């Protein structure tokens with residue numbers, strides 16, 4: 484079996500491309516860089532639910548919950 488991956492295969496990118504529907508352009512975003520899974524589906528950084536709502540990424544607030552003592556870092 485050939486030891487290689489077919490990066491250009493539709494199946495390879497399926498599920499990893501931003502699925503945000505750009506109504507004005509009548510197409511999906513389709514960006515594959517920086518895509519992360521969300522409840523609504525894979526989304527690129529520009530089309531996360533938070534980004535669309537004009538809110539900061541929820542992930543950024545996790546640091547507040549897991550805050551390290553600032554004194555510990557010299």
Ligand SMILES: [Zn+2]
Nearest residue numbers: 501512527530
């Ligand atoms: Zn997108």
